[in-house]
Amino acid sequence: MRRTALLMTVLLAAACGHGADDPTAAGQPSPTQAGSSAALSGSLRIQAAGGEGELKALQEVVAAFEAANPRLTVDFTGVAEQGDHLAKLTAGFAAGNAPDAFLLNYRRVGAFLERQVVDPVRTSGVDVADFYKAPVEAFSRGGTLQCLPQNASSSVVYVNETLFAKAGVPLPSADWTADDLLKTAGALAAKGVESIAFEPGTRTVAPFVWSAGGEYVDSTDRPTRITLGSPEARSALELLTQLQRSGFDARQRAAEDPQDAFGAGHVAMLVDSRRAVPGLRKAGVAFDVRPLPKGAAGSVSLLASDGWCVSKASKNLDAAHAFAAFTVGDGGGTVLAESGRSVPVSKALAQSPAFLAAHKAPETAQVFLDSIGTLRRLPNVANQNEAEGAADDLLEQYFAGKLPLAELVQEVDRATAAAYAG
Amino acid sequence: MTRGAGTAVRVVLLVVLLLPAALIVTGSLRRLGLPAPSGLELLPADPSLSSYRDLAQRVPVGLLLRNSLVVTGIAVPLTLLVASWAGFALTQLGERQRRFALGAAITLLLVPLPMLWVARFVLYLRLGLLDTLVPLIAPALAATTPFTVLLAYRAFRRIPATQWEAARLEGASAWQTWRRIGLPQVKATTTAIAAIAFVFHWGNYLDALLYAQYEDVRTLPVGLAELIELDASDQPVVFAAAVLLALPALLGLLVVQRTLLSTTDRAAADMD
Amino acid sequence: MTGYRAGLRWLLLPWLLGTLLLVVGPALITAGFAFTRYDALSPPQLAGFAVFRDLWSDVEFRRALVSTLVIVALAVPLRVGGGLLLALLLHRRRRLDAATRAAAYAPSVVPDVAIALVWLWVVNPVYGPIGLITSAFGAGIGAVLLDPAGARLTVVAISVLSLGEGFLVLLAARRELPQPLYDLARTEGAGVLTEFRLVTLPLLAPVLGLLTARDLVVSLQVVMVPTLLLTNGGPLGATKTLPLLAYERGFRELELGDGAAIALLLTLLTGLVVAVQFRLLRRWNRAVAT
Incomplete structure (x- = not known):
């Protein structure tokens, strides 16, 4: 009123x-x-x-x-x-x-x-x-x-309804687990559909590490390094690597940006925040959203x-x-x-209709609101941008298969410690 | 090497260099909204100018073009004057002064650009000239590159010194001699210098990046550089931007190619 | 008479002033800033050689030094050698002469930004020409710009394609070489290679020396903007040359003192290489002469 x-x-x-x-x-x-x-x-x-x-x-x-x-x-x-x-x-x-x-x-x-x-x-x-x-x-x-x-947006999984229907794979439920995600990706790939695309950096890795019960940064208020060495972080990286095998790999990402690929209907799922929506609406793809799948620590998303x-x-x-x-x-x-x-x-x-407007995709916009409760955030210190930049460069190499996991962990530790120390 | 082999080398070279250029031009004519081609396409089945229209919607082409034209419109004549005057003067100044100036010009060709950035930034900052078009025009005050002065010097030196002496005896000033006797005899080199200056200022992205960032002073290279973010599905728009940027420079090259490409060449230099 | 000479000086003055104000002055002042810490928001703080000590222990700087040396070591010989090869192949006046010269020079006049836009397409592994052609033969390419070697080669290729200036200079120089020497070599029964080694190379050596010196500077300059737009210095600093690092430190992170120090080191390094090169060239000349 x-x-x-x-x-x-x-x-x-x-x-x-x-x-x-x-x-x-x-x-x-x-x-x-x-x-x-x-x-x-x-x-x-x-x-x-x-x-x-x-x-x-x-x-x-x-x-x-x-x-x-x-x-x-x-x-x-x-x-x-x-x-x-x-x-x-x-x-x-x-x-x-x-x-x-x-x-x-x-x-x-x-x-x-x-x-x-x-x-x-x-x-x-x-x-x-x-x-x-x-x-x-x-x-x-x-x-x-x-x-x-x-x-206040959060990372979610976008799903292409057309591609799911074509492959005869049911859309995931809102309380799916990491295991369900792997199975869904596998089912899509079996039908010749590229399963999932994501940016190989902090924005994707951090929430998966948190969901697995690990820490991405050693401290939100006084960070000194980005930590990928814990078993939880390693399992999250392992999960993403497996997903990449049935979905978009480094070569495809170099050819086409994940968001554009999803908009063009080349891939069935996309990990991204709310910012993708205007572009996807314009592209005219039939899509909806699901929360990030639950890991050992439940579904934890990243505040954007x-x-x-x-x-x-x-x-x-x-x-x-x-x-x-x-x-x-x-x-x-x-x-x-x-x-x-x-x-x-x-x-x-x-909570207003302007946001939840049902006639426009994504149908279940409520997902974004629901996940606000499960949000975690990254630090906002002066050198955050440099630290993330250093980690993202290394993660990109890791997901391109050019850097083994052990080296990634070590290099990220070294590079982000230097960046945070300024 | 036989005559036939020489021609064959030329043909191969032309094809290797011109084919990608042709692909870029025809690629810009591909209708927007189609999926990216899955093969090399020599000519799109249904050519259209939609990518150029789309380009005009994405970036303010009119504003960018206007700024680029202002910069080149001032910087090119300025470079011509500065370089031509300096080259002319050097042919008649004392041996020591000439050696010093020419030596300096060649040494300056070896100074890496980053050596100038910080001080120029501070200079423009103090003068309140950041985010204006002045830093983009300023290099013309130093003849854009020492190379243009060397070119001008080379051209004026070909004119017999007796002509200068005759003019001087008749009471002509240095400026009048340059204007009436020197300049008319070095038209080809003057055009070449203009072309070099145009190519530099038309494509100058770096100075804009360093000293002029904001909306109303953006030039064409700055505005079009943003399209690097576009994706494979918008490839025709990217090609259209590349064509728009490259075409004037290439046209300039074609117009003066006989002279520019021959100024270092004795046969053509005789045309001066 | 003196009026005329004074007039000449007036004509020279704009260039001298412009050069002093925009080139010589800034170069000296930048050298001064190299010994300070300065963020443009507060006055510069004198830091002396500490700036250079910090740079030397800075992993990113060392990596940039290596990347610079690798890229220059690949690009300069290819640029000068390529220009020489083209000049020798094309020095005889034949049909298509003008067209070929224009085509060889054309990439050098295309604006940096257009070059970057086009190369992004060239190295696209799925939609680009290299990807399409290699895939047709069942091979295909990976993400070129994500591979340190691939990214460096791309930068080198961009640098090599803009060899137009050197090519033109060498073409002119070759055309000025006296034909009788070649006729003599021919009657002595010298093959193409012997002719090149004994006649062409020694006579062109001074020009080649000057071009190489200039190329140390230019080869980095012509790739600066394309690299910035294509790889931003990545992956993992493989294409982050010293000019790029100087830009990043000075203008993105507002550490203008660092930017100046990196530029000064680049200039000193270039000067050193040029000096060594000219000394070698002189010694070689003497050896040839005797």
Whole structure:
């Protein structure tokens, strides 16, 4: 009800151009209040990275925000690749020319917090109490929320309904086990269907290690190394290696990105987070999602969460914070939820039809919400990005069959210890 | 080596070099949305320009092109002037000055680029020129590469020194002599220098990466580099981007190929 | 008279100033930054030789040094040798002369970014030409860029394909060699190889020496952007050359002092190799002359 009223405000503002100028028109204080505040003017520079669908959704949010704030001009820079995004931000801060607000994964935020270039979240206009806990923790440092989480996604298994039907293999149930996953993959492969594709890095390996009952990083708060030596971690790697045999191997991954392969109907299952959804919808593939299979420690998934950080040096701090609030509130948050890209951080929004909309794939979007309870996260320290980069390079070699397990364990230990030590 | 073998080598070389180029051009004409071809396809069955249209939707081609044209439009004439003036002056300055300048030019060809990055970054930072088009144009102030100065010097040296003396005796200034007597006689080399400058500035990705990152100053190479993320199913779009980037440079090469490829060649140099 | 000479100096001035401001000055200043720690956010801190000590004990730097040496050692001889071979094959004026020269030079004018976009397709193991052709013979290729050797060879191949500049210089040099010497060799009954060893090579040696020196710099420069886009220095640093590491440290991690120090070491290394090479060349010349 409240949401509908506010949406109307936004739409009215868009239609008349002046509706939001009247401070009484917005009614009760709420998340979008900040976004449609009349006082905002000047210009704002926003930067984010993501795939085509993600960027398009964000552009829509920017347009809605501009419509709600007619005296503000927003310049949105969308970057295709994470590395370029970080390089651009780094250069921007060095040049004193950084964007006012930028979207970052919590695993990459550490370096920017360390350099003290981020203005902590202003919680006035945002109902953080309604947020899921995991993303809030992930973006906090010293008890303060530094960047405003925009979404809280988890790794899941995407299944191609058409390919399963064609192979005559039943779709897995929601409480399947690692063993079921292996059997399903085997059954698909027996029918000549490529079974599963995944990125050979931290994003895939960490949740499988956790599900098996192991630890991926020695400590979330004070990490010193990534640990793949435990029997649990080894069994998780072994499981993934076996899966790779009936699915996409290194050669196929080099030819085609896992997500694109799944979108093109070349592979029946995909391990990925919510970010795959806009692209898969566009590709028109018939798909649904299942939680990660249960291991010895149950089903544990990896938190994927992006948050809006505001530059301390911004000349338009009010507008920058208001924009961040707008993207998680009813105005922008709804657009993002509908785009399929984001699992909202706000519980109210996550339970809303905008997100759970049954007429759009994935049918069982609830899976994403259910797994929020079983989420674990990676550290958000300054060198997290370097440590993961080092581990991912080695994991890629391992999954390409160029590095034996014993060497992988040893090298990951050495390289990530060096990276965390800085 | 017999005459026939020489021609055979040429034909083989042409095929080896031109076939991939042809595959890229025809590949860019493949209709979008089809599955990636499972074999080498010389000509798509149903050629279309859909990949070029798609390209225009993915990246702001108009903006990128405009920036690239601004950069080349300023940097190419600037390089020409700087290189031509320097080359002209070097033919008539004292032996010691000439040796010093030419020696410096050749030594500078041996300085690795990374040696310039950090200081240039700090320079542009202090001058507030980061994230403008200036760092992309600036190399033209140093004649883009010392090679262009050497080329200009070589061309002016071919003109008999008596011509300069005659002009000087008639009271012409150095600038007038360059403009009226020197420049008209080295048209081929001037075109070659323009081509070298164009090729460098048109394709310059590195300077943009280092000093100019943001949306409104992005040039064509920067914008199109993002397409490296595209997948096999969008291969025609990637080819279209490669064609769009390479074509102007190759056209430049064709236009001046007789002169550019022959300026080091005595026979053709006589055309100057 | 003096007015004319002053005018000449004015004409030379823009290039001198531009070079001073954008090349000589920055090179010297970068050398200075090499002894500091600097992140562009706070003023640089003088650190002296500690920067170099840290680099020397840095695994990534050592690996980059090795990768650089391997890639240069493969690319430079292939680039200079390939240019020489083409020049010798094509120096006689024949039909298709212009077309062949243009074709051989063409890869050198194609922008780096286009080269990277095309090579990603070339090495695609399933949809690329190499994969398709080898698969037709039942062999196939793996993930080339995931294999350290494969990735290095790809980088070397990109470098070798852009040998146009060297080829043109050698072509011109070969065409200037006096024909009578070859006629004499022919009447003495010298074969193609003897002719090459006794006539062509000694006469072209100075040009080859200069080209090799320049190639030490250029062979790395022409692959910098394609490598950045294709492998980002991977797998496991196999293609992370010193220029790439200098970029990464300086501009991605904002350790500008490190970036400068790596650049300085690269420059000193290049200078050392060039010096040794010229000394060897001079000795060889003397040996040939006597």
